[in-house]
Structures are given as structure tokens and as C-alpha cells.
Amino acid sequence: MTLYVDLAEQLGARIEQGLYRPGDRLPSVRALSLEHGVSLSTVQQAYRHLEDQGMATPRPKSGYFVPPNRQKLALPKINRSVQRPVDVSQWDNVLELISIPPGSDVLQLGRGMPDISSPTLKPLLRSLSRLGRRQSVAELSYGCIHGDPGLREQVSRLLLDSGCQIPYQDIVITTGCHEALSAAICATCQPGDIVAVDSPSFHGVMQALKGFGMKALELPTDPLTGISLEALELALEQWPIKAIQLTPTCNNPLGYIMPEANKRALLTLAQRYDVAIIEDDVYGELAYSYPRPRTIKSYDDDGRVLLCSSFSKTLAPGLRVGWIAPGRYLQKVLHLKYIGTGMTAQLPQLALAEFIESGHYEPHLRRMRSQYTRSRDLMTDWVRRYFPVGTRISQPHGGFMLWLELDSAFDSQRLNRALLPHKIQIAPGSIFSAAGKYRNCLRLNYAAKPDAHLEEAVRIVGATVAQLLDSDH
Amino acid sequence: MTLYVDLAEQLGARIEQGLYRPGDRLPSVRALSLEHGVSLSTVQQAYRHLEDQGMATPRPKSGYFVPPNRQKLALPKINRSVQRPVDVSQWDNVLELISIPPGSDVLQLGRGMPDISSPTLKPLLRSLSRLGRRQSVAELSYGCIHGDPGLREQVSRLLLDSGCQIPYQDIVITTGCHEALSAAICATCQPGDIVAVDSPSFHGVMQALKGFGMKALELPTDPLTGISLEALELALEQWPIKAIQLTPTCNNPLGYIMPEANKRALLTLAQRYDVAIIEDDVYGELAYSYPRPRTIKSYDDDGRVLLCSSFSKTLAPGLRVGWIAPGRYLQKVLHLKYIGTGMTAQLPQLALAEFIESGHYEPHLRRMRSQYTRSRDLMTDWVRRYFPVGTRISQPHGGFMLWLELDSAFDSQRLNRALLPHKIQIAPGSIFSAAGKYRNCLRLNYAAKPDAHLEEAVRIVGATVAQLLDSDH
Ligand SMILES: Cc1ncc(COP(=O)(O)O)c(C=O)c1O
């Protein structure tokens, strides 16, 4: 174990044991350096490691502190209702969420928007601007169907961090992760087929299954470790499942990271029953721990995993640039890509390739990871403070989404209507289920820089929840 | 009839009668103004009208001339082979065409690229550059699912020129015309359904039918007036056709404009048999005559026409911005759009809205129309000069594509292989047919500014064709 990890673990243990209490100042870098006989930079590394894990918070000019107390709220419950393949519903509720134009005065706590105000995005905007001016075939023409070779090489390089060795020839650029997921679903399944999914699950996939006429089988999903492998095995025994679709790393909406052992076990099951795995890794690079977790794809040795991702959550969704590493389904995916959109726009691809190649991506990720870690803690605190007792809450290990569970009679669609006059919108839980379960749940976005305005919004949501709960009794 | 149209028709008649011969200088604007007692600007308008019709060519500082002789080559034959619904093939040949990255040193006479070097594009590039620099939610966030309201308003206004009164609420922005067409097909048909298509026909649609598991019924298509309505009626009697998909205005690849009466008759047939019409208008604004021809959609009174288009042919395909006016299928199309790509990128939408609103679009179209008219004449001339006697050729009235038909034994895929060492690629005819017909045909792009280099390329293609034909005998 390296020195700094060792030191971080010692400090972490002291915090866990209550030697340092929430809000306490932690020993200075200099003091620790003397005490442990290590260099200043080793101590700094140790503190950054603790920070990544949410156990220390830096304050400008005053050193590191133990984050404010999080009186542990209970985790959301695992949904164990009868599992059978169902046709997907909920389009009306999704449509409501995605019909609001950007720049409207509604505070959209329900959408999957990252923070796009970071100064680390500037070099990307400069590239966009410079390349946007060029009157050349490179930007204005049809690209090649696979996407820009330069960008594909950069993606191939990024994938190394998740344990994947995928040559750029096996990567196809897509119009966002949406297109990657749709192509993956259509490449592996026919109308009428059954797809097993984590639950709650990203509404885009639910709606794709609906649109293409497939059935969703929602698996019980643990809020800390992901889908139940036992339940999956039972389902594979019982139903002719064609594909498993899931977001195992920094899950949306639950925020968990599936343990590596589970990822491997999942792949083994998929091999045994010969089903494809559609792995959504769109938040994978926003895991709070470093180095980032491995993907299921990284263990894939027979090309059955279709890895789908995009720059929508790490950089900006307006770019609409994603990718897919479709394994043995490459040819089918190329065809689907062609009929879906022809090609992906050239300009953002070229700007992204330039941004990553110039080394701007890693520092940006680093910054966003620690910003989102702090925001998670703050948001969790606010929920504890402003929401009714008994509210259950997820413990995200990456991304920027919080999942809340309320009394089983609660209706989050009603909550959204009650929030209308306050110009606040949350994501109602039901859209994360094929069958419209999770009406008593909601998802909150904590990507935006936390400020008094945001705190006030959370207070209003909490108070409105309380009112609705009261009026039910 | 307005004065200038009157004058243009008189002049046109004299040219037709051989009073002025190919290459002759036409009377000066001043002379005609005196002769007919009309203003100088009326004469100028009349000349522009003749120019639009390909009957007069301006030369800088020397006035108008009758375009060089076009010894009439015969038109392509109408394919009357047995019509029955078939599964689409030909993906391999399409893939070859679309796998070449932009900037390769292959002269791509086979792709659907417009000329992107016009100075009238500059304001668009300036907008792209300026907006690309902005770090704001408007450009970087998810837009709303329908697309940018400002751009939709501009598209609604443009549609007036084709006789359509469509409020912006009924227009959905898409990722190119590809996405519009795919959504239209999936909104109106199920896997296994039969779609009637013009033939030859755009390969993107053929492949979409293949991908979604529908069958194509190729209708005999006249190279000057489009699909045979008699054949369509017979087919509608005989088969459970769900939709008719066609490009009636400036057809790709044949270049014809379906007469208005035929468009109306087609709609009546569709109403009688209750089938949807998927109208591709992607080249409609590039009709050489002005005002532009009406769309079938403009006669639609029960929402059965899904109008699909994009800025790919009029401005630049790299933008990947298209639209669909889906009539009664709006809700289904929105859902398909969501699962296909989520949203369309914001930046190009905003830049396009600005470009059109500032009045830059009409002058650009005007310029491209007359450039393409002249290029058609030149290209036709070159084909006459450099291709073997007996070559049949289309007479495009819009767009920038020429369709050539050779001896029935000719193989245009072999031609492409023979052209490899010359680094020239043409589009083999077979990809424009579901069943791989038209192997003896090819499509040439004449969008690029004609120069000696292009002429030499056409000469090489012609000579290679002759060699292959000879070696067959
Ligand atoms: C899990 C997950 N996958 C995919 C997407 C869609 O990504 P993109 O915007 O790149 O299409 C989202 C965004 O909401 C998401 O949360």
C-alpha cells in the first residue's frame, strides 16, 4: 500500500472512532508530516484521498475539517414486488420533464444536468468557437459512419482507466448515450423480447423498451450494491431474457457502485445463460473514489457486453456526443447508427478530441468529482434538516443525484403539481420504473453549485412534502 | 402573368425555336428594355428567371448567353420489373460509401455533399463561433424535446414557400433528415409491414426499412414525373401497404419534380386507401425554378403526411439539423425522437435560427440554385463528351445529382473497384434499390464548383466505363 493511502486510512479510522467529531478541524499538514515522518505532499495526497471519500472537507486558508454531522438517514427500501416482464408506461410523466426549454425560470431539480459553469470547461468552448468558424470539409461535411478517428482514439485511451483495452476501431461515436443505448437494445433484442433491468432505472431506457416493443423485467436492486444476483439468476431460469441492461457504476438514480465481485459474477451469469449485457457507464467517470471503478466490460472476454456512455454528464449534454463499444455487435450497431441519425455532428467531435488530447479532461473530472462530493454532503444535510422524519435517502458514491423515499402513500407527481407555484420541478419516482412503481420516491439533482437559493428550494420541497403527508392523515 | 415572366417566356420561345443558338450572346438588358418598353429591372428579372430554368447563363461583364449545346442524351428507362414487397439488402455497398472520413484524398463523387465553400455561409459560421464560446445553459444544456422554439418558428416560416401553413408547435427538430425519416417510418409502420417507395430511391430509407424489419415495394418511377400513379393504385389494391415513402421534389437520385397534379392525385389515393405519406423534401429548396414547388404536405388536410427535411443539402450536413412536421403522428414522433437521441444539439440550432432570422438564408439559396443549375449543364455536357454513346442520363430540375444508366450488363460496383487507383468514388446504382437493381446505373455529385480537376475526373470515369464495357464484349 502506498504511504498516503496508509496515512489516509489511519486518519479515517480516527474519524470513524469519534476521535475527531463532525465539524472539528483536522491536524495541519505540517503537524502530520512531523508526526508521521512523511513529506508534506504525501499528507496532502492523503487528505485528498479522504476528501474523495467524503471524510474530510477543505476550507480555504484554514485546512481540513470533518464534514458536518450526517445523522444517518435510512436507505431506500429494496423493491421486492412480484417480478414479471411488463410493457412500459410513464411516457406522459417523462414528457413533462423534458418539455421545458433551457433558460425557463423553473428550477429543474429533476433533470440530469451537470454543472456547466466550471472554468475547466473554457478550453472546450475555445475549441468549439475556433473550429466553428472554419469553412472546411472537416467540420461541415458528413463524417464517416464510425465517428471521428481522433476522438475515437481519445475515448479508447480514456477507457483504459476503467480497465478496458478497446482499440478505437471497436468504438462508434453516437449522438449522446441515448443513441448508444437504443442501438444496443435494437442490436440485441427483437420486439416482444424481455430485457432485465435494474430498478429504479434510467427513464430513457424504459422508454426505449416501450418504443421498440420490448418488455422490461425489473430486478430488486440494493441501494448500496445494485441488482440482486440471486433474483437475476432466478429470472434467467424462469424467463427467456435476451439482455440485461443496467448502470452499475454511479447508478442513476441510486448512486451506488456495484462491487467488482458482483460485476464479475453478473458477467458469469450472462455467459451461462447466453444473454447480452448493456452497460451504461455515463456517470462512471464521476465516481468519488479514485482511481475510478472498473466496468463489467473490462472483464468481457467474448464480446457480449455493449458499453454505452457519453460526455453529457462529465462535460455538457448539449454537445450530444456519446459512444458505444458494442463488442460482437459492432456491425449491427453501425447499421442502426446509420439509419438512426446518419452520422454524428463533426464540430463537437473535433472540439472534444482537441480538449482531451490537450490534457484538459482529467483536471476537469478531478474538480467535478470533488465538487459533487461536497454537494452530496450538503444536499444530504439539507434533506435531513428540511424533510420530514422518516425520509429515506440514497448514499451516492458518484454522479450528482439523490434518491428519496417517503411514506408508501406519498405521491411525487402530486408534489410536482404542488411545487408549480414555487417554480421548482423534481423528478417523480414513477418514471424510473416500467410499471410506474416508486410513486412515493423522487430524485433530486445536486450538480449546481450549492447556494442559499438552492438551500431555500430544498427547504420548500421538504416543507411541501410535509404538508402533503399531513393532509393525507 | 407578371411582366417579367411574360418577357422571359418570349425569349425562351425564341431560344427553343433556334433563333438564338447554343453559345450565342443574348440581347443586352438595355436593348430589350428599349424593344419591349419595360424597365431595366424587369429585363433583369426575366433573365434571372431564364437562368433559373437553365436557358440563359450570365458571364461576368459580358451579359447573358445561351448555355452550351446539350445534345439530348436519352433519359434512363423506367424499371418495370415485377413488383412485390422485398427485404432490403445492399448494406455492404452503402457501408463502403459512408466509411470514408472527410478529408480523405478520394474524390467522392458518390456522396450527397453540397458545396460548402460559398461565401454566403460565412454568417452562419460566425454565429456558430460566437455562440460556441458562450458558457451558458442555452448552448450546453439539454434542450427541450421538440427542439429550439426560435428555430422551429423560422422553419415554420420557410415552409410557407412550399405552400405549408404549419405552426411551429407542430414541428420537431431532428438530428438530420435521417432521424426524421426513421421516426416517420417507425411512427407509421410495424415490423413486417409493407412500405411503397419510389425507385431508384435514397439508400438511407432503404436501410431504415431493413433495420426496422419492414418490406419495400419499389414502384416504377418516371425520370421526369416520378412514381407511376397507376402502378401505385394497383399495388394499393393488391398489398396491405402501410405507408408511401418518396422524394417528390428534386428527387434523389433522379432529380425530377413530380407535377403538382400528380402530387394531389397521390394524396387522394393515400386517403382512399388510408395510408400515410412520408414525404422527403430535403432537396426541395434547391429546385432550379422559382418560386419553389409545393409539397404534398401543402395539400394535406387530414394530417397523414409526415414531411421530413434538413439543412444538410441547403447548408451543410455536418450540422446534423433536420426537422419533421409529422401531422397526426406528432406524439409518436416525439417519443421516437426521445428514445433515438434524447435531444438535438443546441448550438447548431441556435446558430441556424440566427442565420435565417437575419435574412441570410434566401440569398444563399438563390446563389446555390443558380450555381447548381450551371453545374448541371456542365456536368451533362461532360458526360455527353466523355461517356460512351448510349449512356442514358437524368435531367435534374433541382439538387446536385446526376443519374446515369449504362448497358444492362454493366456493373457499377466493378467500376468503383476500377476507379480505386484513380482515387475516385461514385455511388453504385444498386444501393438505390431494395433488391439491388440498377447495377448498371450510377450517381454522380455535381455540387462542387466545376473546374479542370473535376472535368478530368469525369473524363477518367467515362473512359473507365468504356474500358469495362469493351472488356465485356
Ligand atoms: C443513466 C443515464 N444514461 C444515459 C443518459 C442519457 O445520456 P445522453 O444525454 O448522453 O443521451 C442519462 C441522462 O439522463 C442517464 O442518466
Ligand SMILES: Cc1ncc(COP(=O)(O)O)c(C=O)c1O
Ligand atoms: C433524399 C435524401 N433524404 C435524406 C438524406 C439525409 O439527410 P441528412 O443528412 O439531413 O440526414 C439524404 C442525404 O443523403 C437524401 O439524399
